[in-house]
Amino acid sequence: MADLRVTLLGTELKNPVIPASGTFGFGREFAELYDISMLGAVATKGLTLEPRAGNPTPRIAESRGVILNAVGLQNPGVRHFIEEDLAWLREKTKVIANVAGKDVEEYGKICALLDGKVDFIELNISCPNVKCGGMAFGIRPESIENVTWVAKNALKTTPLIVKLSPNVESIAENARAAERGGADALSLVNTFTGMAIDIERRRPILANNTGGVSGAGIKPIAVRMVLEAAHAVKIPVIGMGGITCAEDAIEFMMAGACAVEVGTQNFTDALACPKIIADLGAWCDAHGVERIRDLIGAARMNG
Ligand SMILES: Cc1cc2nc3c(=O)[nH]c(=O)nc-3n(C[C@H](O)[C@H](O)[C@H](O)COP(=O)(O)O)c2cc1C
Numbered sequence: 001m002a003d004l005r006v007t008l009l010g011t012e013l014k015n016p017v018i019p020a021s022g023t024f025g026f027g028r029e030f031a032e033l034y035d036i037s038m039l040g041a042v043a044t045k046g047l048t049l050e051p052r053a054g055n056p057t058p059r060i061a062e063s064r065g066v067i068l069n070a071v072g073l074q075n076p077g078v079r080h081f082i083e084e085d086l087a088w089l090r091e092k093t094k095v096i097a098n099v100a101g102k103d104v105e106e107y108g109k110i111c112a113l114l115d116g117k118v119d120f121i122e123l124n125i126s127c128p129n130v131k132c133g134g135m136a137f138g139i140r141p142e143s144i145e146n147v148t149w150v151a152k153n154a155l156k157t158t159p160l161i162v163k164l165s166p167n168v169e170s171i172a173e174n175a176r177a178a179e180r181g182g183a184d185a186l187s188l189v190n191t192f193t194g195m196a197i198d199i200e201r202r203r204p205i206l207a208n209n210t211g212g213v214s215g216a217g218i219k220p221i222a223v224r225m226v227l228e229a230a231h232a233v234k235i236p237v238i239g240m241g242g243i244t245c246a247e248d249a250i251e252f253m254m255a256g257a258c259a260v261e262v263g264t265q266n267f268t269d270a271l272a273c274p275k276i277i278a279d280l281g282a283w284c285d286a287h288g289v290e291r292i293r294d295l296i297g298a299a300r301m302n303g
Contacts, residue, residue, distance in 0.1 A: 002284030003291045004277070006040070006259055008236060009159045009184050011119055013040035013094060013259060016292065017249065017277050020240050020263030021046055021098035021122065021163075022071065026085040030266075031092070034274050041094035043261055044081065046124045047114075049106050051077040061196045061205040065217030066242075067264055068194050070208035073100050078110050086117060094119040096161065104137070104150050111154040121158050123151050123183075126165030126190035138165040138190075141177035148181025161238065164188040164229065166218075171225045172232035179233045187238035187261065188229055189222045215264035218242045223255050230256025230297060244272070246279030253292070254299035 004015035019030070021043040027036050036042065054074025061068045075081070081097070089095050097118040101107035111121055125147055126138035137147045148162050162178040164171065166189035175186055191212025196205045204210070222241025230237045239257030242264070243249050249260045265272040284292055 002281050002289055003293075004281055004284070005291075006293050006296075008041075008120070008238075008259055011094060011159075014038070015040045015277050015280065016253065016257075016259040017273050017280070018043055018096065018238070018259055018261045019266055019273055020261035021096075021124065022069075023263040023266045026081065027089055027092065028085070030270060033270050037092040038277060039093050039273055040259060041096050041119065042089060042092075043096040043122055044085075044089075044098050045075050046073045046098045046100040047075055047078040047081055047110060048073055048100055048102070049078060049110055051075065051080065056207040058205060058207055059211070061211065063194075063196050063213075066194075066213050066215040067267070068196055068206060068211035068213050069191070070206045070211035072208065078113050082113065082117060090118075096120040096122045098122045098124050098163070099151070100124040104147050107137075107147055108150045108154040111151045111158075111160075114158065115155045116157045118158055120161050120185075121151070121155065122161040122163050122187055123148065124163050124190070126163055126167075139168050139174075141173050144174055144177040145181040148178050148183050152182035159184040161185040161187050163190055164225075165190050166221065166225055166241070167193050172228050175229040175232045175237075179235055183235060185236045185238065186229055186233065187240065189218070189225050189241045192218060192221070214241070216242045216244050219248060219251075223251055226252055226257050227255040227299070243276070244268070246276050246283050249276055249280060250283060250295060253295045254297070256297040256299075258293070258296050 018041045055072030162183040194213035219242030226239040236258045239252035240261035
């Protein structure tokens, strides 16, 4: 059986498969369906300093091959997470705490509260669904560098992953900005800003009007962006966007991702992650790949 272990910033993950932030809660519902300790790591729902109720409904809309969401960072707040969920989750697997602030100072405060308590922090500077900040930090190189620097300085021990927005002009430039700010790793992509209109009512379906587009249909764009980011920086990259099966995960790894996050597919099939892990092993065995880590960045460009 192929060796599925990968190393992320010196920490060994059992395999490269991580449920993506916002699609797995804090793992409790999924733990009723399967043993979540089989996962490489878990990325939590985005955590803010204070609890947030999120946006008004409807906040999810379906479209062919994708969904749109405008959940708006509904979460119980970072302190509640630390007190109620963290110990339970850490017993199971590695924990990536996804962090979202309404301003740069809040990012720093949340990071300081989580420092030393989680395996990694993933800075969500790219959520398109919150009015107060969110993507504002995530689209310009100067602000990406600045918020990364503030978060990094609030952390003494926990490594910092910066999650990039795809709604940008140059993903390579933004990847380099995060690296300059002190990011230890990058993850991408977050959702693409989109809209769906109810033609009978002649109004956007989402109460928020716009939402973040995710799911199978975004995969080719995400793969291209992961490859461009991986080529632009020296730090490791975690890839995501539309992964539905083991072959998709391998595509991201060949593009340069050292691990992958699986998001929307958890809604389509709650057992998506365990299936992908099993199928990754089978794919490697069938292709004579002894160590999955040998696939990282294996894709060679034509011409
Ligand atoms: C309902 C929903 C909620 C999300 N919430 C967050 C979040 O809190 N923080 C974050 O960084 N990304 C969030 N995301 C983005 C995902 O983590 C992921 O980057 C994106 O959906 C692309 O992957 P996918 O196509 O596999 O879903 C959310 C996505 C969805 C669909």
